[in-house]
Amino acid sequence: MDKSKYSWSLINNNISDNDKESLSNFILNSDRFTNGPKVRKFEEIWSRWLGVKHSVMVNSGAMANYLSIAVVKEYKGFEGEIIVPPIGWVSDISSVLNHGFIPVFSDVELGTLSLNYESVKDAVNDRTMGIVIVHCLGFDAISEKLIRFIKERNLIFIEDCSECHGAKHNNDKLGTFGDMSCFSFYYGHHMTTIEGGMVCTNDDSIYELLKLYRSHGLTREATDSLKKKFSQEYQTLNPLFTFAVPGYNIRSTEINAVLGLEQIKRLDSNIIQRRRNLTLWLDNLSPAKYFTDFKIKGNSSFALPLILLEKSETVFKNVQNVLQNEGVEFRVGTAGGGNQVLQPYLQNYKYKVVGKLNNANHIHHYGLYIGNHPELKEKQIINLCSKLNEC
Numbered sequence: 001m002d003k004s005k006y007s008w009s010l011i012n013n014n015i016s017d018n019d020k021e022s023l024s025n026f027i028l029n030s031d032r033f034t035n036g037p038k039v040r041k042f043e044e045i046w047s048r049w050l051g052v053k054h055s056v057m058v059n060s061g062a063m064a065n066y067l068s069i070a071v072v073k074e075y076k077g078f079e080g081e082i083i084v085p086p087i088g089w090v091s092d093i094s095s096v097l098n099h100g101f102i103p104v105f106s107d108v109e110l111g112t113l114s115l116n117y118e119s120v121k122d123a124v125n126d127r128t129m130g131i132v133i134v135h136c137l138g139f140d141a142i143s144e145k146l147i148r149f150i151k152e153r154n155l156i157f158i159e160d161c162s163e164c165h166g167a168k169h170n171n172d173k174l175g176t177f178g179d180m181s182c183f184s185f186y187y188g189h190h191m192t193t194i195e196g197g198m199v200c201t202n203d204d205s206i207y208e209l210l211k212l213y214r215s216h217g218l219t220r221e222a223t224d225s226l227k228k229k230f231s232q233e234y235q236t237l238n239p240l241f242t243f244a245v246p247g248y249n250i251r252s253t254e255i256n257a258v259l260g261l262e263q264i265k266r267l268d269s270n271i272i273q274r275r276r277n278l279t280l281w282l283d284n285l286s287p288a289k290y291f292t293d294f295k296i297k298g299n300s301s302f303a304l305p306l307i308l309l310e311k312s313e314t315v316f317k318n319v320q321n322v323l324q325n326e327g328v329e330f331r332v333g334t335a336g337g338g339n340q341v342l343q344p345y346l347q348n349y350k351y352k353v354v355g356k357l358n359n360a361n362h363i364h365h366y367g368l369y370i371g372n373h374p375e376l377k378e379k380q381i382i383n384l385c386s387k388l389n390e391c
């Protein structure tokens with residue numbers, strides 16, 4: 001087996017021997033391998049765990065993003081603007097571009113690394129159709145003011161929860177506040193299905209659209225009444241080959257769902273440990289040198305953030321040297337590699353930036369994250385913090 005070259009990697013082996021055994025048993029004893037009873041079961045258990053009515057499993061978090069924006073297009077038409085964060089992930093933006101919307105960037109706040117009420121309010125205009133909030137690195141970006149504002153403006157609200165499985169705002173899990181929420185189960189996340197994602201909603205008609213879009217636009221998974229509507233309206237079509245919307249094929253295999261059903265059993269205990277590690281990390285980092293004033297209430301830490309207070313290339317270089325010497329894997333720019341507006345993929349498309357992206361740029365140039373996993377030892381965290389405090 002490959003041995004990691006890091007003593008502290010972004011993620012430790014996330015697939016246990018028990019998981020592998022469940023996968024082997026499933027493969028040896030099953031005949032159905034795609035989008036079937038195991039996917040349905042995982043969707044059901046996931047909905048219950050999260051506290052939503054419906055979940056639709058797809059083959060990645062990125063495709064969960066695409067599915068959610070396809071729904072915005074169905075409700076709001078073929079053009080307009082969608083507010084997105086500069087810190088997040090490429091698919092939060094590419095999904096907007098590829099559905100013909102204009103992404104509008106506004107700055108994030110340092111305490112959550114995410115958009116907030118002020119930044120969203122500044123970016124909204126009559127052409128705004130929806131808002132994508134990414135709860136970066138597991139921090140809660142919800143506020144009552146923000147929710148009220150989005151409702152008043154009748155905007156479609158998407159929460160990208162790919163980095164915040166199990167995080168809460170007050171008593172409710174993140175992912176229950178938006179019209180839709182997206183999750184990733186990629187290898188390095190709080191739990192994994194190897195590749196995989198989920199879109200969740202409390203809205204019955206959004207749920208129908210999500211199922212259609214996930215599977216070619218076919219009506220096979222639709223409710224009986226929807227199937228009847230289409231067969232009456234399109235009498236020359238075979239009901240098994242009625243394509244209601246211009247959909248994708250982004251279905252999950254049963255194998256990924258089998259792993260999801262195993263992994264969700266240890267998700268809550270994993271999150272408790274991640275939270276402990278983050279608290280220890282922030283308590284031991286020097287607040288004179290690093291930004292430590294994060295909104296930790298309700299977090300489900302995805303990774304441990306390290307952001308300089310000072311704009312110093314020398315200190316940032318020293319920090320990276322310490323991490324390299326200690327064998328600690330890290331990602332500069334924090335979530336998604338930093339400020340998305342600086343990326344080449346955007347440069348041939350129309351996009352807007354509202355105000356200055358000062359915080360996003362600061363995070364891009366002087367921020368990074370390192371792995372947070374349940375197996376980290378208290379001593380390991382404290383020792384690294386004291387070395388970093390000397391940079």
Ligand SMILES: Cc1ncc(COP(=O)(O)O)c(C=O)c1O
Nearest residue numbers: 060061062088089162184185186
């Ligand atoms: C916020 C966010 N959204 C979407 C994704 C994409 O998920 P996936 O890698 O499963 O496609 C990621 C991936 O890490 C992410 O962090």
